[in-house]
Amino acid sequence: xxxxxxxxxxxxxAIFGLLALVPPIAHAFDNSFLITMFNRALxxxxxxxxxxxxxxxxxxxxxxxxxxxxxxxxxxxxxxxHAFDGSDFIFGWTGSNAALVVWPLAMLVxxxxxxxxxxxxxRTSGVYFIxxxxxxxxxxxxxxxxxxxxxxxxxxxxxxxxxxxxxxxxDRNTFYYLCFTILLAVWFFLSRLVASRFGRVIVGCxxxxxxxxxxxxxxxxxxxxxxxxxxxxxxxxxxxxxxxSEFVSPGLLHWSRSGELMxxxxxxxxxxxxxxxxxxxxxxxxxxxLVSFTEHWQVILGPIxxxxxxxxxxxIAGFLTGNGKASIKSGDDHG
Amino acid sequence: MLLFLxxxxxxxxxxxxxxxxxxxxxxxxxxxxxxxxxHGSLFMVGAYVGATAIAHGSGFFLGLLAGIAAAAITGMxxxxxxxxxLYRRDHLDQVLATFGLILFFxxxxxxxxxxxxxxMNTPDFLSGTVELIPGAPYPAFxxxxxxxxxxxxxxxxxxxxxxxxxxxIRAGASNREMIGALGVNISLLYTVLFGFGxxxxxxxxxxxxxxxxxxxxxxxxxxxxxxxxxxIGGIGSIRGAVAGALLIGLTDTLGRVYIPDLMRLWLPxxxxxxxxxxxxxxxxxxLMAVVLAFRPRGLFQTHG
Numbered sequence: 001x002x003x004x005x006x007x008x009x010x011x012x013x014a015i016f017g018l019l020a021l022v023p024p025i026a027h028a029f030d031n032s033f034l035i036t037m038f039n040r041a042l043x044x045x046x047x048x049x050x051x052x053x054x055x056x057x058x059x060x061x062x063x064x065x066x067x068x069x070x071x072x073x074x075x076x077x078x079x080x081x082h083a084f085d086g087s088d089f090i091f092g093w094t095g096s097n098a099a100l101v102v103w104p105l106a107m108l109v110x111x112x113x114x115x116x117x118x119x120x121x122x123r124t125s126g127v128y129f130i131x132x133x134x135x136x137x138x139x140x141x142x143x144x145x146x147x148x149x150x151x152x153x154x155x156x157x158x159x160x161x162x163x164x165x166x167x168x169x170x171d172r173n174t175f176y177y178l179c180f181t182i183l184l185a186v187w188f189f190l191s192r193l194v195a196s197r198f199g200r201v202i203v204g205c206x207x208x209x210x211x212x213x214x215x216x217x218x219x220x221x222x223x224x225x226x227x228x229x230x231x232x233x234x235x236x237x238x239x240x241x242x243x244x245s246e247f248v249s250p251g252l253l254h255w256s257r258s259g260e261l262m263x264x265x266x267x268x269x270x271x272x273x274x275x276x277x278x279x280x281x282x283x284x285x286x287x288x289x290l291v292s293f294t295e296h297w298q299v300i301l302g303p304i305x306x307x308x309x310x311x312x313x314x315x316i317a318g319f320l321t322g323n324g325k326a327s328i329k330s331g332d333d334h335g
Numbered sequence: 336m337l338l339f340l341x342x343x344x345x346x347x348x349x350x351x352x353x354x355x356x357x358x359x360x361x362x363x364x365x366x367x368x369x370x371x372x373x374h375g376s377l378f379m380v381g382a383y384v385g386a387t388a389i390a391h392g393s394g395f396f397l398g399l400l401a402g403i404a405a406a407a408i409t410g411m412x413x414x415x416x417x418x419x420x421l422y423r424r425d426h427l428d429q430v431l432a433t434f435g436l437i438l439f440f441x442x443x444x445x446x447x448x449x450x451x452x453x454x455m456n457t458p459d460f461l462s463g464t465v466e467l468i469p470g471a472p473y474p475a476f477x478x479x480x481x482x483x484x485x486x487x488x489x490x491x492x493x494x495x496x497x498x499x500x501x502x503x504i505r506a507g508a509s510n511r512e513m514i515g516a517l518g519v520n521i522s523l524l525y526t527v528l529f530g531f532g533x534x535x536x537x538x539x540x541x542x543x544x545x546x547x548x549x550x551x552x553x554x555x556x557x558x559x560x561x562x563x564x565x566x567i568g569g570i571g572s573i574r575g576a577v578a579g580a581l582l583i584g585l586t587d588t589l590g591r592v593y594i595p596d597l598m599r600l601w602l603p604x605x606x607x608x609x610x611x612x613x614x615x616x617x618x619x620x621x622l623m624a625v626v627l628a629f630r631p632r633g634l635f636q637t638h639g
Contacts, residue, residue: 055427061426061427061430063430120624120627120628123627123628123631124627124631124632126426127364127370127426127570128566128570128627128631128632128633130370130426130430131562131563131565131566132566132623132624132627134559134562135559135562135563135566135620135623135624136620136624138559138620139617139620139621139624142613142616142617142620143613143617145613145616146609146612146613146616147613148609255555255559256555259430259434262427262430262431262434263431263434266427266428266431267431270427296442296445296446297442298438298439298441298442299438299439299442299443299446301435301438302435302436302437302438302439302440302442303435303439304435305431305432305434305435305438306417306432306435306436306439308431309421309424309428309431309432309435310417310420310421310432
């Protein structure tokens with residue numbers, strides 16, 4: 001057990017260390033595209049770590065998490081648009097471009113919709129929960145598609161990246177390290193959270209909701225709070241991706257995006273928090289390398305995902321830390 | 336009034352297409368407890384193969400058969416190679432694996448047929464109109480879709496409720512060990528059942544092809560609507576699938592036509608059209624939220 005623990009922390013340390021070294025390595029190879037690519041993976045990792053809180057620990061399989069990602073991104077996009085042209089957004093407020101205003105607001109708005117979606121969805125469970133969250137995400141997708149004032153289907157370009165006192169977010173390195181710091185902070189916060197009494201209750205609800213109720217807890221309340229926290233983190237990641245690509249579109253809320261986030265969590269190893277970080281890196285590296293082979297890279301990625309599901313349980317994190325169980329005998333041959 | 340009747344029939348026709356998808360999906364889910372996101376891919380395979388066969392002069396019925404057969408074979412191969420490893424797994428694993436299948440099929444289709452949509456015309460003998468009531472011509476093909484859907488669903492209901500195979504299927508849904516112990520080859524039964532569900536998706540695909548562009552990714556839109564149908568109706572219930580499909584088909588079709596008009600009563604036209612269109616496209620999801628808020632397990636909840 002002690003050995004296992006140390007191996008796990010060592011691997012975690014190694015992955016974060018590696019991520020910290022990406023910019024210098026990229027500069028050494030004179031390939032700044034690497035920074036952009038890894039930055040994207042970092043941002044998806046933020047959203048996926050947040051999703052892992054509810055999937056891996058709470059047993060709430062949300063197939064609509066892209067909704068919060070998109071809501072966060074549109075918050076940044078819409079506020080930025082008004083800040084740029086000085087037009088009225090709401091009650092005479094002309095939006096904002098300050099990260100310290102926009103990002104917390106993105107989290108708040110996402111958490112607010114998370115509360116509404118959660119309240120209705122959490123009345124159901126299992127497959128119903130998967131499908132109802134999917135349907136809610138579609139609802140928001142179509143909302144933004146028909147929001148012609150903010151670009152509708154074509155999306156919305158950000159005129160400026162958000163501003164943060166003392167930092168230049170246009171600088172690749174600065175933005176990369178900012179996202180890296182945010183990922184670390186989110187990861188650290190969630191690790192503390194799942195180790196706390198609150199986290200134990202969430203895990204308890206996943207295992208046996210009736211028992212938790214008998215112990216005097218209100219499972220719905222705990223699950224709802226966890227859902228909102230996860231939504232808020234998704235919103236934050238959305239605001240970051242809006243800044244990263246300087247463009248916001250309904251594509252961010254498309255259901256395949258929710259699927260992608262789930263793939264990241266499961267591929268990396270759900271219920272480990274650090275797993276989604278591996279998952280995001282693995283998926284993006286896989287995509288990038290397959291794209292260089294063939295434009296039809298998805299025809300290879302699909303079967304790879306299936307093989308991972310069938311033969312590796314516990315994902316990459318389980319594999320690296322030796323906790324993964326090969327589910328089928330022949331799995332050992334492939335390991 | 337005539338417009339309303341026409342829209343009602345259009346809604347019915349859309350509902351029937353959804354019903355074919357939903358009954359296949361809910362049969363597989365209700366009995367094998369398997370979430371198959373790739374059910375939409377089978378719809379797509381049916382549409383592509385059907386449209387291609389017809390474009391090469393096979394004639395409508397042979398094309399229809401080709402589409403159904405292609406979907407059924409694809410479905411059975413899918414079950415045999417991948418799905419049977421996942422019956423006892425978490426729903427999460429099933430979602431991920433079938434998500435991988437979607438990526439595979441979408442890309443495979445664009446490798447074979449290219450990125451451009453494939454067009455399919457309605458067959459000549461169904462390209463006219465029928466006067467249901469005097470003065471109200473209605474496209475014959477749409478009417479044929481409605482009739483086919485109703486007949487097929489009726490047969491399905493009979494098969495599941497009244498025949499011996501149906502009895503095995505229902506028994507397998509309640510207790511798979513027991514039905515296996517009684518000497519039924521359950522693994523064969525499941526492969527066949529999966530193929531049957533796939534055939535229904537293929538049929539829906541060929542019949543929907545003239546109304547929509549046959550292109551990569553076409554399966555997902557209808558898949559999500561099918562999920563909404565099943566969730567509203569109650570997972571595993573054929574009656575629920577019927578109720579859900581008609582409710583969604585009518586709500587979506589009528590909503591798109593009438594909601595903008597209704598909004599014009601309160602709002603200036605320019606605002607009403609935009610808001611109306613956006614509300615109309617969200618309508619079925621709102622309906623689903625309302626239904627589930629009151630009945631979390633759907634309108635016709637089944638066992639378990």
